[in-house]
Amino acid sequence: MAQSTITIVTRVNPNHLDALDRLLSGIGHDVEKNEYVRFAEIASLHMAGIVIAAQDPRFPPILIFESNFDGTADEYLHALVGHGRGGIDAIYSKCEGYPAESARTDATIIAYLREHSLPAAAFFVGLPGQTVASIRNAIAVREEINCFLDAESAKNSIRGLSAFAIRDLIVAHLERDSPVRPEIPPITFSSYRRIAQRNTIVAWLVGLLVGVILSPLLVIWILAVRYLEVREQKEKRQPDPPVDERTYAMEDLFIQNHLATIGIVKDNPIRRFTIRTAVAAVGIMFQRILLRGGFGGVFTLHFAHVVWLDEGRRILLLTGYDGSALEYIGNFTDTAGFYLNGAYGNVRNYPPCKWLIGPGAASANGFANWSRQHMQYTPVFYSAYPNETVLNLMNDLDIRDHLAAAKSEHEVERILKLL
Amino acid sequence: MIAAPADRLDFHDIQGLVLNGYGHLDHSRFLFFKIVDARAAKRWLTVIASQVSSAKRRRREDELPGSQTNIAFTRSGMEKLGVPPDTIAAFPREFQMGMAAPERSRKLGDLGPSSPEVWQFGGPNTPTIDLLIMLYGRDEAVLDQSANREFDVSRASNGLEEVFRQTSIRHGSNEPFGFRDGISQPAIEGAGQKILPGQSIIKAGEFLLGYVDEYGEVVPVPNVSRELDPDRILAVDSSQPTRGSFGHDGSFVVFRKLAQDVVGFRSFLDRATRNADGTNNPARAKLLSAKMIGRWPSGTPLTLNSENDDPELGRNKYRNNDFGFAATDHDGFACPVGSHIRRANPRDALAFPAEPKRSLTIANRHRIIRRGRPYHEVSAATGEVVEQGLLFVAINATLHRQFEFIQQSWLNNTKFNGLYDERDPLSSANPGDGMMTIQAKPVRERLHGLPRFVTVRGGAYFFLPAIRALKFLAQTR
Numbered sequence: 001m002a003q004s005t006i007t008i009v010t011r012v013n014p015n016h017l018d019a020l021d022r023l024l025s026g027i028g029h030d031v032e033k034n035e036y037v038r039f040a041e042i043a044s045l046h047m048a049g050i051v052i053a054a055q056d057p058r059f060p061p062i063l064i065f066e067s068n069f070d071g072t073a074d075e076y077l078h079a080l081v082g083h084g085r086g087g088i089d090a091i092y093s094k095c096e097g098y099p100a101e102s103a104r105t106d107a108t109i110i111a112y113l114r115e116h117s118l119p120a121a122a123f124f125v126g127l128p129g130q131t132v133a134s135i136r137n138a139i140a141v142r143e144e145i146n147c148f149l150d151a152e153s154a155k156n157s158i159r160g161l162s163a164f165a166i167r168d169l170i171v172a173h174l175e176r177d178s179p180v181r182p183e184i185p186p187i188t189f190s191s192y193r194r195i196a197q198r199n200t201i202v203a204w205l206v207g208l209l210v211g212v213i214l215s216p217l218l219v220i221w222i223l224a225v226r227y228l229e230v231r232e233q234k235e236k237r238q239p240d241p242p243v244d245e246r247t248y249a250m251e252d253l254f255i256q257n258h259l260a261t262i263g264i265v266k267d268n269p270i271r272r273f274t275i276r277t278a279v280a281a282v283g284i285m286f287q288r289i290l291l292r293g294g295f296g297g298v299f300t301l302h303f304a305h306v307v308w309l310d311e312g313r314r315i316l317l318l319t320g321y322d323g324s325a326l327e328y329i330g331n332f333t334d335t336a337g338f339y340l341n342g343a344y345g346n347v348r349n350y351p352p353c354k355w356l357i358g359p360g361a362a363s364a365n366g367f368a369n370w371s372r373q374h375m376q377y378t379p380v381f382y383s384a385y386p387n388e389t390v391l392n393l394m395n396d397l398d399i400r401d402h403l404a405a406a407k408s409e410h411e412v413e414r415i416l417k418l419l
Numbered sequence: 420m421i422a423a424p425a426d427r428l429d430f431h432d433i434q435g436l437v438l439n440g441y442g443h444l445d446h447s448r449f450l451f452f453k454i455v456d457a458r459a460a461k462r463w464l465t466v467i468a469s470q471v472s473s474a475k476r477r478r479r480e481d482e483l484p485g486s487q488t489n490i491a492f493t494r495s496g497m498e499k500l501g502v503p504p505d506t507i508a509a510f511p512r513e514f515q516m517g518m519a520a521p522e523r524s525r526k527l528g529d530l531g532p533s534s535p536e537v538w539q540f541g542g543p544n545t546p547t548i549d550l551l552i553m554l555y556g557r558d559e560a561v562l563d564q565s566a567n568r569e570f571d572v573s574r575a576s577n578g579l580e581e582v583f584r585q586t587s588i589r590h591g592s593n594e595p596f597g598f599r600d601g602i603s604q605p606a607i608e609g610a611g612q613k614i615l616p617g618q619s620i621i622k623a624g625e626f627l628l629g630y631v632d633e634y635g636e637v638v639p640v641p642n643v644s645r646e647l648d649p650d651r652i653l654a655v656d657s658s659q660p661t662r663g664s665f666g667h668d669g670s671f672v673v674f675r676k677l678a679q680d681v682v683g684f685r686s687f688l689d690r691a692t693r694n695a696d697g698t699n700n701p702a703r704a705k706l707l708s709a710k711m712i713g714r715w716p717s718g719t720p721l722t723l724n725s726e727n728d729d730p731e732l733g734r735n736k737y738r739n740n741d742f743g744f745a746a747t748d749h750d751g752f753a754c755p756v757g758s759h760i761r762r763a764n765p766r767d768a769l770a771f772p773a774e775p776k777r778s779l780t781i782a783n784r785h786r787i788i789r790r791g792r793p794y795h796e797v798s799a800a801t802g803e804v805v806e807q808g809l810l811f812v813a814i815n816a817t818l819h820r821q822f823e824f825i826q827q828s829w830l831n832n833t834k835f836n837g838l839y840d841e842r843d844p845l846s847s848a849n850p851g852d853g854m855m856t857i858q859a860k861p862v863r864e865r866l867h868g869l870p871r872f873v874t875v876r877g878g879a880y881f882f883l884p885a886i887r888a889l890k891f892l893a894q895t896r
Contacts, residue, residue, distance in 0.1 A: 150865055163861035248522055252827070255834060299771050324526070326819060327828045333634070334781045335772055364634040364784075364820070391770055391837040416862045417750055 003046065003125050005066065006073045007307045007318065008117045012061040016094035017054060020063065023090055024050055024379035031382045036087025039382040042079045044070040046132055047303055047320045049258040050091075050380035056241035056262070059310070063095055064260065064376070066318045068303040070131045073117070077110045085109070120305040121276075122283025126390045127302075128192045128291040129185070130397065135385055138396035140180040145399065146419060148173050163412045171404045182400045189293070189397040196292040203289045224270050226355055229345070232266070238348050240373040247375040251325035255389065256302065258381040259325060261317045261374040262309065263347035271346040272312060274356070278342035279306050279315070285339075296336030299390050300328055302383075306343075315347060320381075322389040329371050330364070337361030349373070428474075428609050428623060428630075432668040432885045435472035436489045436553065437626055437814050438610050440601070440790050443483050444555040445590075447792050448562050449674070449810065450572060451540055451583040451879075454499045454549040459578030461500060464893035467570050473886055476611060486556040486565045490889065491672045491881030493517065496549030501895035502643075506665055509641035510882070513818045514671060518880050519543060526823055528831040528848050533875035539676065540583035540877040548582060548879050551674060553812075583877070585676060587792035587810055594793055595679045595807045596708075596845075596872075599718030599733055603740050603764060605786045617741035619783050626788055626816050629667035633784045638817070640666030643891075652891045668885030670814050673787075673822045675878035676794070677846070679808040684708075684872050691866060707866070710857050711844040713760030720760070725753035744768035745775035751858035756836050759845040762829045770836045785824045788814040808873070818880060846873045 012020055027034045027050075039048055046068045054061035069076045081088060088109060092098040097116075099108045127135065148170060152158045158166055174182060211218065251257055265275055283306070286295065295301045300322040307316040321328045332340055341360035345353035351366030353359070361367045388396070395418040406412045428438075435441070454460045472487040492500070494515050498507060507515065516523055519535035519542050529535060535542035552572060556562040566572050572579060594600040605621040606612045614620060624632030628640040642662040643653065653663030685704075692703035705728070709715045715724070717733025722742045724732060732738050745767040748754055754761055761768070765782050767775035790812040798805045815821035829835055830843040842848070844855045844866070853869030884892065 146865070149862060150867075153864060158862070161861070166862050252526070294771075297772055322834065323832065324827055326824060330784075330820070330824075334784070335777075362634070363636060364632075365636060365638045387840075389834045389837075392834065392839055395837065413861060417858070419863055 001070050001131050002129065003068060003070055003131075003303075004073060004076070005068050005120050005123050005303065005305050006076065006117050007120065007305070007316075008063075008065040008113050009307070009309065009316075010063050010065075010092065010095040010097070010116045012052070012054065012063050012095050014061060017052075017061050020091065020094040021052060021379070023094070024052065027087065028378075028380040031380060034087070036090055037080070037084030039084070040384075041083045042069070042076070044076060044079060044132060045382070046070070046135075046384050047256075047258075048380070048382045049260065049318060049320065049378050051258075051260045051318070051376045051378045053260075053262055053376045055244050055376070058241075059314070062309075063091070064316065064318070065091075066305070068125075068320070073114075074110075077113055078106075080113075081106050081109055088113075118307045118309075120283075121279045121308055122287065122306045124286045124295055124301065124304040126293050126295075126299075127189060127393055127397070128293065129187055130189055130393075131185075132384045134183065134185050135388075135393055135397075137180070137183045138393065138400040139385060139388060141174065141182050141400045142396045142419070144174065144178050144180045145170050145403075148178070149419065163409055163416055166416065167403060167406065167412045174404075182404070184401050188401040189394070190401065192291045192293075196290050199289040199291070203285075221270075221274075222355065225274055225345075228266075228268060228270060229353060229355075233352055238264075240349055243373060243375070244377045246377050246379075247372075250378055250381075251375075252323070254381075255387050256320055256322055256381075256383045257325065257328075258378040259317075259319045259321060259328065259371075260376040260378055261371060262376055263315050263317075263344065263350065263374050265313055265315055266346050266348055275315065275343050275346035276312065278346070278356070282339055282343060293390065293394060296339040298331045298336045299394070300331060302390055315343070320383065322391075325371075326368070329368050332361045333364045333367050337367070428607075428627070429668055429885075430475045431473050432887050433474040433627065434489045434670075434883050434886065435474045435487055436672075436790055436812075436883065437670050437788070438474040438607065438612070439487075440604075441487050441555040444485070444487060444557055445588060446556045446558055446562055447587045447589075447810075448554040448556075448566065449585045449587075450552040450554070450566070450581055451548045451585075452550050452552070452572070452579040453547050453582050454496060454578060455580045456578030457499045457501070459576055461578075461893050461895070463571070463577040463579070464500070464889065468886065468889040468893050470569055471886060471889060474610075486554065486561045486569075488555070488565055488570060489553045489883065491551045491553070491883040492892075493548055493550070493879055493881055495547055497882065497892070499549055500892050502665070502892070503647065506641045506643050509639070509666075511818060513823060514880050514882065517541075518673075518675075518878050523823070526827045528826065528842075529875050530848060531850075532871070533848060538875070538877040541674075541879040542877065545877070546580075546582040550579075551672070551879070551881050585794060585810060587794045589792060593716070594791075594809055595681050595795075596684055596712075598708075598712055598714060598716050599739075600791065600793075600809075601789060602714075602718050602736075603760070604788060605783070607788075615740060616737055619779070619786070621783055621786055624816060625784075625786060625821065626670055626814055628669045628816055629664060632816065633780075640664055640669075642666070647895065648891060650894065652887055652894070654887065663891070665884075665888050665891065666882075667888075669888055670816055670883045671818050672881040672883045673811065673813040673815070673818070673878070674881060675811040676876040677809045677811050678806050678874045678876050680870075680872050680874070681807060683870060687868075687870060687872075691868070710755055711758060711855065711866075713754045713758035721754040721758075722748045742766075743775060743779070745778065752860060755855070755857050757838050757841050757844065757855055759830075759843055762835055762843050763825060765829065765836060768836075785821055785829070786815075787821050787825065790814060808876075811878075814883070844869055847871075 027036050048067040051064040302320040304319040309316050341353045342356050344350045345356045351360050351363040403415050554562050554565050606614050606618050608620050608622050622633050624630035642656040643665045648663045656662045656664040688704040692700045694700050714720050715728035717728050717730040718739050719729045719733040743766050767779040769778040792810045795804050796806040813822050831847050833840050841854045849869040851870045855866040857864045
């Protein structure tokens with residue numbers, strides 16, 4: 001089943017900003033068991049984050065509620081209201097346009113949320129096609145195998161056994177005694193890699209053809225962008241909004257963390273066209289072609305998507321990632337800056353790019369500073385599997401989906417190495 | 420950031436500790452001071468600034484002096500000495516906050532018994548530290564002479580009040596757990612060091628402010644208005660010609676006193692490796708300790724010899740660091756993925772990027788120079804060692820990307836390189852139920868019940884200014 005995302009953006013009533021801040025901080029403090037929104041009861045929900053963007057005095061304060069889930073947005077919104085009506089009322093009654101108390105029904109609330117939802121201009125999924133249930137099952141299977149092996153090791157009963165023999169013991173345990181059974185989906189995670197290979201070949205061919213046809217226009221466009229890059233370097237830097245100090249406290253509390261940035265698109269039609277094209281291209285690349293997990297070689301990203309704010313004047317990026325913020329930002333500098341520069345090279349105060357390729361994010365200090373300066377405060381962050389990294393989950397899916405079926409000794413050894 | 424070609428290092432301006440570990444000097448003394456009278460302290464600084472050891476190169480061993488002294492400052496020390504607020508604000512956030520700030524403690528894992536609240540120095544419940552004097556000498560008499568005559572630190576009229584003192588006498592090259600220490604050090608490009616096999620040559624900007632770093636950039640350094648430097652002591656800041664470069668040739672020093680539970684370590688090894696009949700198995704205990712660290716006690720890397728300790732290899736500096744993990748030990752069957760040396764420097768075997776050369780490039784963006792010394796505290800009554808450990812001293816130009824990154828993202832990270840739920844078996848705050856995966860064929864073993872072996876007793880971040888910046892500090896108003 002495909003994962004989806006929804007981003008609800010509402011204006012906060014300035015008189016209620018502090019109260020909203022306090023309410024969300026309270027929810028975020030105990031996101032699993034809070035009484036307002038029972039995220040954990042929404043079976044289809046992978047990740048959710050609630051962001052307050054109120055630092056930049058040039059723009060009115062907004063509330064951003066993003067969710068990544070299995071199934072359709074309608075199904076999710078019904079589940080959200082069903083498991084968090086009290087919280088939705090408490091949160092959105094502090095925002096503009098929320099139905100008056102007398103007019104509030106599940107239907108009017110869902111209509112309000114729908115009306116304020118903005119489409120994702122690009123959407124990345126770290127583990128394409130894997131439902132919450134499938135991921136949780138893979139985690140449980142790996143944990144059960146580890147417990148079993150620890151117990152058998154303590155009894156000295158696996159010493160000297162071959163890889164095949166150990167595999168057979170594990171499989172027998174999972175079939176016979178284990179409280180957890182592997183539930184292998186019809187399309188496994190690894191089959192997405194094969195789909196990605198096929199898509200990549202097709203994409204190259206299509207890209208080549210389109211490139212040849214449009215080459216005169218492309219040359220003019222690229223030269224115009226380069227001209228702007230050179231000219232803008234001489235211009236005075238625009239002031240950045242102040243940093244919300246609380247972003248420091250929130251950025252690496254857990255194994256998974258949330259990062260939201262808002263940048264202002266440079267005020268130039270070529271820049272606006274370029275950023276829209278680049279975001280669309282990256283979106284197609286990771287949503288339709290490279291369905292193998294990993295964003296340009298970065299394997300710490302669970303979900304990410306881009307949303308246009310204020311008719312495209314601002315670009316909002318929302319991500320759920322593994323590890324510390326510094327490491328996460330550094331991953332892009334080290335490995336995947338190219339994918340950001342095409343888009344973010346068109347954003348104010350982003351480290352200068354050359355031909356929209358480098359350095360930009362490859363400038364370690366400049367990119368870290370830009371990211372820090374544009375981070376938004378995320379008081380609420382929920383994950384359905386908060387203790388697992390993308391790398392862990394890729395292993396877990398591999399173990400569950402292939403251990404029993406492995407035919408060769410090499411394949412069995414490969415999978416046992418993942419434990 | 421401006422890309423700049425590699426500069427020549429100004430050895431006369433750089434403090435000696437950056438380029439030299441003073442290996443020929445076994446005695447050291449670390450004196451922590453509070454500045455109680457800034458004017459007097461500046462007068463004192465004027466006198467001693469020219470005696471601080473620089474990195475100027477000497478050609479022969481017998482030319483090395485019998486004592487060396489270096490000086491470093493905390494943020495509060497520089498403020499008291501009159502460094503202007505805009506210059507202080509240009510220092511990195513982590514330095515300004517200090518090591519004991521809660522945000523830093525969380526990143527460093529300084530919690531529970533290691534939390535700053537219970538530190539002997541540098542914490543919120545101990546006196547402010549403004550400056551650190553690091554004295555190195557051939558013997559105690561030389562140290563006494565340096566402290567009392569050349570640097571005259573004990574005289575009250577110098578405006579300094581000693582708030583903590585730590586001494587160290589090094590016997591051999593092993594740290595208290597019994598393992599050879601200080602083997603893998605990066606070489607600094609342009610420093611004229613002899614490059615050993617396996618040693619990475621790292622851009623000077625990783626260890627000195629104002630030079631090109633491993634990203635090919637020069638990070639802006641804290642500077643001051645030229646009006647504050649009428650004698651033009653400081654070099655002109657190349658990116659802002661109207662200002663003097665206060666940070667140029669400087670670096671940051673991480674100082675941490677790490678108590679090592681040697682008895683606990685040995686006792687854990689004994690318990691974890693007992694034979695079925697309950698008797699001890701010293702050979703297995705030795706192997707287990709090597710698996711936890713990644714080297715045998717002699718320094719022999721498990722990657723080069725996973726079966727036996729090889730003292731000849733271990734002490735041979737041309738061989739004991741000449742290895743990567745990717746080619747022969749990618750899966751950690753010899754040196755476990757979660758072992759101490761592999762976490763502290765994953766070399767060419769990061770989980771991503773998987774390509775070894777890229778991995779090494781990225782790992783080299785997180786290196787530090789270690790200048791640690793062991794310490795042993797002896798009971799005056801019984802003469803027995805009551806506490807021992809390491810005075811961890813590290814040099815780096817970007818605290819958050821180098822020292823703090825290693826600590827947070829590699830050593831203390833339960834998810835390091837694809838692992839699931841384990842920290843560094845040696846240095847991390849394992850709460851008693853810590854775990855370590857020891858990769859093996861056909862299937863891994865898991866070590867359970869790891870306790871804490873290392874406790875932080877104190878620490879601070881210091882700025883190690885260049886000699887010129889020291890002289891500037893002495894004349895600030």
